[in-house]
Amino acid sequence: MKRNSTEPIQITEVCLRDGSHAVAHQFTVEQVRAVTRALDEAGMHYIEVSHGDGLGGSTLQYGRSLVDEMKLIEAAVEQCSQSRIAVLLIPGIGTVHELKQAHSLGAKLVRVATHVTEADVSAQHIHFARELGMEALGFLMMAHSAPIDVLVEQAKLMESYGAQAVYVTDSAGTLLPEEVRARVRALRSSLSCEIGFHAHNNLSLAMANTLVAIEEGATRIDGSVRCLGAGAGNTQTEALIAVLQRMDMHLGIDLYKLMDLAEEVVAPIMHRVPEINKGSLSMGYAGVYSSFLLHAERAGKRFGIDPRDILMELGRRKAVGGQEDMILDVAASLHKNQ
Amino acid sequence: MKRNSTEPIQITEVCLRDGSHAVAHQFTVEQVRAVTRALDEAGMHYIEVSHGDGLGGSTLQYGRSLVDEMKLIEAAVEQCSQSRIAVLLIPGIGTVHELKQAHSLGAKLVRVATHVTEADVSAQHIHFARELGMEALGFLMMAHSAPIDVLVEQAKLMESYGAQAVYVTDSAGTLLPEEVRARVRALRSSLSCEIGFHAHNNLSLAMANTLVAIEEGATRIDGSVRCLGAGAGNTQTEALIAVLQRMDMHLGIDLYKLMDLAEEVVAPIMHRVPEINKGSLSMGYAGVYSSFLLHAERAGKRFGIDPRDILMELGRRKAVGGQEDMILDVAASLHKNQ
Numbered sequence: 001m002k003r004n005s006t007e008p009i010q011i012t013e014v015c016l017r018d019g020s021h022a023v024a025h026q027f028t029v030e031q032v033r034a035v036t037r038a039l040d041e042a043g044m045h046y047i048e049v050s051h052g053d054g055l056g057g058s059t060l061q062y063g064r065s066l067v068d069e070m071k072l073i074e075a076a077v078e079q080c081s082q083s084r085i086a087v088l089l090i091p092g093i094g095t096v097h098e099l100k101q102a103h104s105l106g107a108k109l110v111r112v113a114t115h116v117t118e119a120d121v122s123a124q125h126i127h128f129a130r131e132l133g134m135e136a137l138g139f140l141m142m143a144h145s146a147p148i149d150v151l152v153e154q155a156k157l158m159e160s161y162g163a164q165a166v167y168v169t170d171s172a173g174t175l176l177p178e179e180v181r182a183r184v185r186a187l188r189s190s191l192s193c194e195i196g197f198h199a200h201n202n203l204s205l206a207m208a209n210t211l212v213a214i215e216e217g218a219t220r221i222d223g224s225v226r227c228l229g230a231g232a233g234n235t236q237t238e239a240l241i242a243v244l245q246r247m248d249m250h251l252g253i254d255l256y257k258l259m260d261l262a263e264e265v266v267a268p269i270m271h272r273v274p275e276i277n278k279g280s281l282s283m284g285y286a287g288v289y290s291s292f293l294l295h296a297e298r299a300g301k302r303f304g305i306d307p308r309d310i311l312m313e314l315g316r317r318k319a320v321g322g323q324e325d326m327i328l329d330v331a332a333s334l335h336k337n338q
Numbered sequence: 339m340k341r342n343s344t345e346p347i348q349i350t351e352v353c354l355r356d357g358s359h360a361v362a363h364q365f366t367v368e369q370v371r372a373v374t375r376a377l378d379e380a381g382m383h384y385i386e387v388s389h390g391d392g393l394g395g396s397t398l399q400y401g402r403s404l405v406d407e408m409k410l411i412e413a414a415v416e417q418c419s420q421s422r423i424a425v426l427l428i429p430g431i432g433t434v435h436e437l438k439q440a441h442s443l444g445a446k447l448v449r450v451a452t453h454v455t456e457a458d459v460s461a462q463h464i465h466f467a468r469e470l471g472m473e474a475l476g477f478l479m480m481a482h483s484a485p486i487d488v489l490v491e492q493a494k495l496m497e498s499y500g501a502q503a504v505y506v507t508d509s510a511g512t513l514l515p516e517e518v519r520a521r522v523r524a525l526r527s528s529l530s531c532e533i534g535f536h537a538h539n540n541l542s543l544a545m546a547n548t549l550v551a552i553e554e555g556a557t558r559i560d561g562s563v564r565c566l567g568a569g570a571g572n573t574q575t576e577a578l579i580a581v582l583q584r585m586d587m588h589l590g591i592d593l594y595k596l597m598d599l600a601e602e603v604v605a606p607i608m609h610r611v612p613e614i615n616k617g618s619l620s621m622g623y624a625g626v627y628s629s630f631l632l633h634a635e636r637a638g639k640r641f642g643i644d645p646r647d648i649l650m651e652l653g654r655r656k657a658v659g660g661q662e663d664m665i666l667d668v669a670a671s672l673h674k675n676q
Contacts, residue, residue, distance in 0.1 A: 001516070174584075176581065176584055176585065177546070177549065178339070203545070203577055203580060203581050203584075204544070204545040204573070204574050204577040204578075204581070205545055205546070205581065206542070207541070207542040207543055207545075207546055208515070208543070208545055208546030208549065211515065211546065226613070226614075226615075227613075227614075235542070236542050236614055238614075238619060239541055239542040239614050239619055239622075240542075242541060242619060242622070242623045243514065243541050243542070243543065245623075246514055246541075246623070247514065255623075256646065259616050259619060259620070259646075260616070262615070262616065263615060263616040267615070272611075273610075273611035273613050275564070275565075275611050275613075276564075276565075276574055276576075276577050277564075277600070277601060277605070278597050278598070278600065278601040281576060281577060281580060281597060282597070284577075284580070285580045285583075285584070285593075308594065308597075
């Protein structure tokens with residue numbers, strides 16, 4: 001593969017953050033310790049540890065964590081001799097207070113995540129993280145739902161706040177390879193900072209899209225071991241490392257160790273095998289947020305509506321994270337129009 | 339997507355043949371009936387029904403079928419108002435006798451499968467199928483394991499015998515997208531018949547590779563609903579149809595019906611969720627045959643060898659289907675050299 005970048009590729013393992021959704025935020029200290037230790041031994045670059053919805057996400061609305069995430073972050077940091085611990089922060093859910101605490105526990109990097117059109121709310125947190133001496137990256141969620149010029153303008157805002165990389169985040173797993181190509185290419189030609197890519201596998205395109213992003217010069221790449229992420233999961237980390245090695249790209253991560261920890265440490269703690277089922281495929285096809293699925297299923301049951309029709313309508317209305325209350329409205333109006 | 343062909347794309351659903359491996363050949367008449375009826379209602383083009391190793395595969399060596407495959411073929415044909423039933427035949431395992439019987443029961447198409455360097459053994463069966471009035475296609479297995487000029491030469495042989503399409507069959511799920519591109523492109527420029535592509539998802543590349551194959555002009559495409567195929571499964575049919583629709587390619591297959599049957603008819607009969615685990619990823623990385631996995635695990639246990647090392651060595655030796663006996667030799671020699 002001819003890459004449009006000479007920067008090294010750095011992998012962020014998200015199974016302990018995105019995967020938090022898949023285990024209903026029930027990670028234990030022991031599990032986080034075991035997964036982090038094994039990832040560190042395999043040479044993983046970054047390991048993200050946070051509630052699925054980022055710092056401060058443990059609420060009734062987003063789901064209570066079994067264990068205070070600060071305890072999980074602390075446990076993860078203790079296991080690392082080479083990997084760096086990252087945290088996710090969605091302004092409005094997490095605060096600078098929690099960021100400061102995570103930093104004091106040893107987190108080295110924060111990804112400040114906003115909806116693709118709301119980069120301006122990331123300014124304070126990116127500034128603050130840089131002042132703390134943390135790496136601060138911007139994470140533009142639902143990147144499919146804005147035109148490319150808007151995506152570029154929003155990414156430039158994040159860069160202007162001090163973001164050292166900006167991610168194209170395919171939260172709904174809905175982008176097609178050529179859509180990823182166009183987005184990463186546009187960002188590469190307009191920004192000086194690094195570009196990142198975060199995939200979901202709802203359309204079975206996570207690997208295809210990740211390779212296209214790398215080809216176009218993205219250097220910050222997310223994966224989840226054993227696909228342990230929301231919905232259909234993310235780009236499967238150990239498969240990605242295998243593919244990149246087959247392409248003669250060696251990132252300093254030990255493939256066999258990664259395969260072993262996937263099988264022996266991660267698989268046993270999974271509640272279910274992430275798969276492309278009716279729900280996750282509907283999300284990818286409709287282009288809606290992963291966290292909507294359960295709500296749509298509940299609302300569908302209540303109003304006698306196919307959850308897919310609710311998701312398609314939410315996609316058309318460009319509903320964003322936090323607008324879960326819209327789901328009942330949509331179901332009710334679809335019910336009325338039956 | 340700009341396709342290098344104007345021929346319509348035709349999908350062959352392989353969950354009732356490749357998926358036979360994943361259920362240890364235990365399909366019942368009722369299951370085949372239910373799956374076929376639902377696929378027919380969704381407008382599937384072809385549905386392949388055979389033992390996982392093709393007609394006549396029900397043996398001690400390849401695994402006994404619970405139900406005589408002729409009964410399954412008969413049941414499938416009865417359910418079809420529009421879909422055509424296909425069968426797989428590997429010369430040496432299946433014979434013209436079984437092909438004749440399948441045809442008399444209503445099978446309309448046969449894929450005659452050989453190792454990529456052994457197309458010559460398909461001549462008799464392709465001729466015979468054409469004489470019967472069946473569609474006859476060639477299926478070059480382990481297509482990664484021969485140089486492209488050999489692949490082209492072997493495909494030309496199949497075409498000369500009367501094959502109406504020749505498949506690039508990525509039996510080990512090991513091809514990279516650019517390797518698929520080069521192979522399909524070479525075949526397109528050298529053959530007049532249609533080109534097909536059959537993927538396995540061991541490296542999480544089944545969808546990526548299938549899209550590249552379609553782009554390069556492949557028109558006969560395989561998928562398995564819910565990934566119900568050997569190892570990590572195949573290109574997931576319902577995800578493929580969703581992706582193609584997102585690309586404005588409409589094949590006359592009803593996406594919602596396909597999603598429903600995946601969830602309600604196929605998922606309940608699966609023994610496990612196909613996933614990219616240590617075994618299937620090792621196979622894709624090493625480039626060895628799916629059916630080797632269980633043997634390698636057994637041999638590994640017996641000789642105290644990591645099954646991955648056995649698979650890697652088999653890949654280096656270019657072991658082919660039918661050479662399962664080589665696995666014990668490899669394990670023994672690795673054990674000796676420990």
